[in-house]
Amino acid sequence: MEAKEILKEHIAKTASLTDEQFDYFYSHFKLLTYKKGQTLVTEGDKVDCEYFVLSGCLKAFFINDDIKMYILQFAMPTWWTSDYNALYSNARATINIDCITDVEVLCLSSADREKLCDEIHQVEHFFRWRTNRGYVASQKRLLSFMNNDAKKRYEELLALYPQLYNLVPKHLIAAYLGISRETLSRLYSAH
Amino acid sequence: MEAKEILKEHIAKTASLTDEQFDYFYSHFKLLTYKKGQTLVTEGDKVDCEYFVLSGCLKAFFINDDIKMYILQFAMPTWWTSDYNALYSNARATINIDCITDVEVLCLSSADREKLCDEIHQVEHFFRWRTNRGYVASQKRLLSFMNNDAKKRYEELLALYPQLYNLVPKHLIAAYLGISRETLSRLYSAH
Structure with missing residues (x-):
């Protein structure tokens, strides 16, 4: 499927845009490709964009x-992925985002998102529900971190x-769960 | 300040409503008062409302x-507080919300929120940014849980x-930080 069709189908699940409105909306996105290992967001940088993933997998x-890595999100x-703390409060990035595989994304600037939300009510509706879902996922992950042991968190992720388990190296899954590779190996073989 | 004025001032920080629009918006809220210890949301219940706090303090x-309590949020x-997972996905509550002190809230039903968002573009704008901020706070708390020890989390909260430290009993602060009361006492006296 083409980039435009993938985004159109995604938006249509939440908001009703006419074809004309969608074409206008889409004209604000930039198609970007990155190689495995390349970085989209670096700690300390300004953050102007958010990214809609078309293919591949990224990690935030x-x-x-202590040079220990923590994974906040796979995308x-x-x-959608970005450093939303930096994006929404015009601050410097406090996280990094890079490519686990080759990646294709559609990039939307923060200024354009606000402009589009202002111009088209249904675009604002879409972004409200996009963030509502993100908020709920984030709260669930927090609850899981507070309450569950590594085994339970591993099973939840699974x-x-x-599909993560075919895409993502095991040491990154360990970094997402906040456990060592050895602990993950034990869970993995016990499964 | 009156309930209506408190909400009006709160909304005005994010969205521009005419007086007429705000009066209409406000007419959908119900003013409710609860005594210390009363419950607004109980695990397993249906959740239809979200709550804007006017006075007092609640805990989610x-x-x-193992009958261990975890605090997700003080309000x-x-x-604003509710079980947003239940509210947004029409599911049963997975958390509880009750009153640490006597409490006054304005209650808005989910159906009315969606109706108002649909009818008034600036209301949708308000709720989008309300959730954007909640999302960022939730991500920050998750990062803090993954990365920081109890001492650092305590200092962040402080x-x-x-104002929490005058309002909220120490054992609830321990439950928020995910530590024992003994550990909290050590941190508290060391501060």
Whole structure:
């Protein structure tokens, strides 16, 4: 499917745009391709854009003072990713986003998102529900982190995103779960 | 300040409504008062409303299988609270919300929120940004949970919400931080 069709189908699940409105909306996106390992957002940078994933897989992560990596989010096709803290508050990035595989994304600037939300009510409707879902997913992950042990978190991840296990190296899954590779291996073989 | 004025001032920070629009918007809210200890949302219930806090303090929490309490959120004046997972997906509540003090809230039903968002573009704009901010706060808390030890999380909480320490019993602050009361006492006296 073409980039435009993928986005159109994605938006249509939440908002009703006429073909004309969608064409106008789409004209504000830039198609970008990245190679495995390339970086879209770097800690300390300004963040002007958010990304709609067309193909491939990215990770949003940060490295703490002990050089330990924590993965905040994987982003797969039809997911949106950015450093939203930086994007929404005009601050510098506090996380990094890079490509686990070759990646194709559609990029939308923050200025254009606000302009489009202002011009087309249904675009604002779409972005409200996009963030509502993100908020709920984030709260669920927090609850899971507070309450569940590594085994339960591993099983939740497996149930939610079975495709991750073919796409993503095991050490990155460990970094998402906040456990060591050895612990993950034990869980993996026990499964 | 009156309930209506508090909400009006809160909305005006994000969205531009005419007086007429705001009066119409406000007519959909119900003013409710609760006594300390009363419950607004109970695990397993249907959730139809969200709450804008006028006075007092609430906690959103869940109790796990080992009868350990985890606090997801405190809600203070001008904050919004509900079980958004249940509210947005029409599911049963997975958390509880009750009153730490006597509380006054304005209650808005989910059906009315969607109707108002549809009828008044600026109301949709308000709720989009309300959730954007909630999403960012939730991501920050997740990062903090993944990366920081109890001491750092305690200091973050103290910096963010100094007023909490006069309002909220210490064992609830421990439940928010995910630590024991003994550990909190050590942090508290060391501060």
